[in-house]
Amino acid sequence: MTRKLSRKPILGYTDRTTVKLDFDGELFRKVKYWADRAMKHFRLGGYVILKSSRDHYHVVFNKTESWERNTQIIAWVALLSRNAGLKKWVLMQCIKGASTLRVSSKREKASPRIVFSEGKQDQEIATFKRWRRLIKKVD
Amino acid sequence: MKSENWRNRGKVFVSRDEHGRFKTWRAVPAQSAFRSDYGAKSVAIYGYASIDWGRRSRRYEFHGNGRDIFRAVRLALRIVPKDENRYVTVSAREFLMHPYRYGKEGYWIDKEIES
Numbered sequence: 642m643t644r645k646l647s648r649k650p651i652l653g654y655t656d657r658t659t660v661k662l663d664f665d666g667e668l669f670r671k672v673k674y675w676a677d678r679a680m681k682h683f684r685l686g687g688y689v690i691l692k693s694s695r696d697h698y699h700v701v702f703n704k705t706e707s708w709e710r711n712t713q714i715i716a717w718v719a720l721l722s723r724n725a726g727l728k729k730w731v732l733m734q735c736i737k738g739a740s741t742l743r744v745s746s747k748r749e750k751a752s753p754r755i756v757f758s759e760g761k762q763d764q765e766i767a768t769f770k771r772w773r774r775l776i777k778k779v780d
Numbered sequence: 781m782k783s784e785n786w787r788n789r790g791k792v793f794v795s796r797d798e799h800g801r802f803k804t805w806r807a808v809p810a811q812s813a814f815r816s817d818y819g820a821k822s823v824a825i826y827g828y829a830s831i832d833w834g835r836r837s838r839r840y841e842f843h844g845n846g847r848d849i850f851r852a853v854r855l856a857l858r859i860v861p862k863d864e865n866r867y868v869t870v871s872a873r874e875f876l877m878h879p880y881r882y883g884k885e886g887y888w889i890d891k892e893i894e895s
Contacts, residue, residue: 648887649827649888650827650857650888651826652825653824654821654824655821656821730894737867775849779849
């Protein structure tokens with residue numbers, strides 16, 4: 642059986658004001674624990690957890706923050722959670738100067754889907770969902 | 781022109797004559813208008829792509845309205861960022877008007893990449 646080659650690039654959502662996290666190789670309950678802890682510690686209002694693939698999760702928080710504050714939050718979570726994938730992701734976002742989360746499918750992985758939400762969803766999460774719909778339409 | 785804070789208009793530039801009588805006014809543009817990239821939401825298109833030979837990671841970041849982004853992404857599937865500038869942040873409308881300023885004909889490659 643031959644695998645169909647998809648010559649498509651990956652589409653993602655990028656901005657500086659949404660606090661996002663990318664947990665690789667982490668259990669759902671731990672992702673939820675860190676999302677809860679970050680939300681309470683930095684008063685981020687609410688969050689959604691998206692399942693990217695098995696044991697890979699994305700977290701998007703509701704409150705609009707500056708890029709300086711954003712990097713402070715994601716670096717805090719990366720350091721305390723000791724997740725190697727998250728640490729690497731944070732460094733890459735700092736180099737770019739904006740954070741990106743994948744929205745489209747990637748090789749055999751489906752596009753990330755929302756599996757859990759908590760708290761307010763009216764600011765950055767609402768915007769994220771709107772852009773996610775647009776990107777999925779393009780994809 | 782001096783800036784004043786009006787109750788109904790917010791911060792405005794106002795010109796007055798020597799007696800302090802009002803002449804003209806104009807609104808002060810919002811800070812976000814000066815820093816359009818700051819806080820702008822954008823769509824990232826990234827992956828490995830090839831133009832003539834070899835494969836290198838490349839990336840577009842488009843900001844703008846939905847219709848322009850939709851068209852820019854479609855165009856970006858066959859016009860990939862040039863070797864000279866592989867990481868391009870541009871408004872979708874600007875890319876649609878001058879696609880060959882930012883990219884060249886090429887193709888994206890199905891290969892694992894980090895975001």
